[in-house]
Each structure stands twice: as C-alpha cells, then as structure tokens.
Amino acid sequence: MQYVIAAHDRHPDSRGALALDVEQRLGDFSLAASLTLPARGVTALFGPSGSGKTSLLRLIAGLDTPRRGSIRLGGEVLVDTARGIRVPPHRRHLGVVFQEARLFPHYRVRGNLGYGMRGAGRARFDAVVELLGIGDLLERFPATLSGGEARRVAIGRALLSEPRLLLMDEPLTGLDGARKQELLDYIARLAADIDIPIVYVSHDPDELTAIADHLVLLEHGRVLADGPLDDLLQRFALTDRLGGFDAASLVTATVDGHEPHYALTRLRLADGQRLTLPAVDAAPGTRLRLRIPVREVALALDVPGATSYRNRLHAVVEEIGPTYPERAAVELRLRLGEQALRARLTRKSLDELGLAPGMPVIALVRSVSFDTRRESGGAR
Secondary structure, eight states: OOOOBOOOSSSTTTTSOEEEEEEEEETTEEEEEEEEEOSSSEEEEEOSTTSSHHHHHHHHHTSSOOSEEEEEETTEEEEEGGGTEEOOGGGSOEEEEOSSOOOOTTSOHHHHHHTTOOHHHHHTHHHHHHHHTOGGGTTSOGGGSOHHHHHHHHHHHHHHTOOSEEEEESTTTTOOHHHHHHHHHHHHHHHHHBOSOEEEEOSOHHHHHHHOSEEEEEETTEEEEEEEHHHHHTOGGGTTTSTTOOOEEEEEEEEEEEEGGGTEEEEEETTSOEEEEEOOSOOTTOEEEEEEEGGGEEEESSOOSSOSOOEEEEEEEEEEOOOOTTOSEEEEEEEETTEEEEEEEEHHHHHHHTOOTTOEEEEEEOGGGOEEEEOOOOOO
16 A cells, blocks of 8 residues: 655645755865755755765754855745854754664664654654554564664654655665665655655765656765756766766656566656556556666667567657767767657767757667656656
C-alpha cells in the first residue's frame, strides 16, 4: 500500500520555497551563495570535498550563523543578519538526518521515533513506519540495528517531528553496496510520497541521479550552476564540471502496459511515442523517470529495418556540442516534444551523417539501458 504523508498545516507558509543569500568564512574557506530552491521535490547539493555543501546545510539548519545574509522559508525569516534575526534550530521546524544516525542508545526504536513528536506526528506514526519498512524494528535497541536500519529510523524520527523541510547530509556514507542500495530505494520512495522539500547533500552522482529533481553545483564555496537536474545534465558546458556523472538524459514516461511473456513493460512519452524496457513493478498510469546514458543512444537518418533496438524515437537535433581535434566523440542534444535526449557519437559519424541543428533523426535506444524511478512530484 502507498501512503502519502501530507505536509503539516501548523505553518501557513510551510509549502514556500527556501530562499537564501549568505556569506560565511571559516578559516581560509569562504562561502557565498544566493539561491531560491523549489518548494517540493529533492534539491541536491553537489560538489567536491571542501566545496561548501555541508557548510551550506548547517546554515540552513541553524547550526551555524552566516557572517552576512538572510535565509527565508516560505514567508518566515529564519536569519537576517542586518536586522539581528536568528531563529534557533529547534524553532525552525526542520528535520535533519546526519551521516551518523545519532539515535538514543537507551531508547528502543519506538522511543527514538517518538522523541520530539508532536500531535499531528502521532496520527502519521503508522504511515511513516510503513513507508520506511521499520515495523519489525520497533522493540529493538539501536545497538542491534544495521547501519541502514539505524538511518531509516533516523529518517522516521525526523519526519515525525513535522518538519517543513528535510535536510539530509550524506545519509548513505559508509554503507556497503547492498545496504546502500536498500536505503537509497527507501529514500527514493520517501521523495515520491512526502509533500515537503528535501535538501540532500552527497558527493555521489549515482545517488543524486536516482533521487534528485534540482541540482546545486558548488565549487570552492561558490555556486557554479543550479536548476532542474535534467536541464543541467543537458548543458555541454557543465559536462567536465559535473565530475563523476555519467552523461545521461532524464526522461519522464507513463506506464502503458506489460508484456509478461517477454518480461517487458511498455511506456508512453508525453508526445505519444512508445518505449519498451525490462519489466518494472508499476501499474499502468504510473509516471516513471528514466535515466538513459548517452552511450546507449545511436542515431539514424531513417527508420532502420531489422534491428535489435526496440526503441526508435523520432527526434530533432537541437544542438551539437563542441568538437575537439584530440577527442573522437561529440555530443548532441535532441528534442523529443518537450523533453530532451542526449546522444554521443564519433566526429566521423557526425560528418558522414551530415547532422546539423534542425535535422530530424531516429534515436535508437536499447531497451536494457534504462534505469527507472517513480516521479517524486518535485518541480521539474
């Protein structure tokens, strides 16, 4: 059963966007950021170590105070150094999940979940427990939990405090592959089912591709770019700066039906074109976000005859990326109705096909190349 955990209504402006314009100095490190983040969905803070991700999160949480600037959540001023306003952390009504679970060792899981829980949180206790799959853990002590279990409990405790905003600082750090993937699946489900914004700090591009809607790219304490993740992934100028992201496109589609005999699922794009991918456990009508790596997209000028490519999408060349004599490959951005698809081919193929902006092409995508997730409903 799917649960939708609605944002609490104690604060009329709790659904508002987070706006900040701050400066901070810590030793030789300086941070300067001016941002307005979406009121829904997952905003990821990404950048190399020392870029300012955690420093920015701590300012939002109220654990540190900026040297200069302001922070607003909806209509409420959390910080305004010019007017001497600084709302303390416990009055900001934010949920914070750190790298370490930080559970109370002398409380059982049930007691940890109830710590700081207010009236409306009690009414959602069962929904949160079900959402995070921690019903079997309620009578256990933290010392008996695995790392992934402990962090799921920490997330539940944060949600039950009725937060207006959920802050997550590297919540998967230190987990092994299986436990990391398990918790990532829970966080992806959480992002789809709760109705409050999440700010998520990570240095792992795979995590962010799986769950983020909006991306803030930081470097040396400065904001290099911010915007919808799928838009930033289409910007050729950021390819080298988004170190670690395997160049890909994020495309939204709706489940149209299943072919059980072949273990396949049929999808429909907004422009009516069809896709096929390995079977996913999702009912018809479910909206999915697909991650399509550029290396899995081939181009043709006409619909090919017999081929193993199941997906043949009519597209238009929108932009051709820069070409360099020392590089064999070049990237292109294609237009699929209102969505974009990125492709990579050799410069020789580009010349032989005579591709140019505005030309119609057929994008060939292997059905096995898709990664999927349910849409979070964030601003896109």
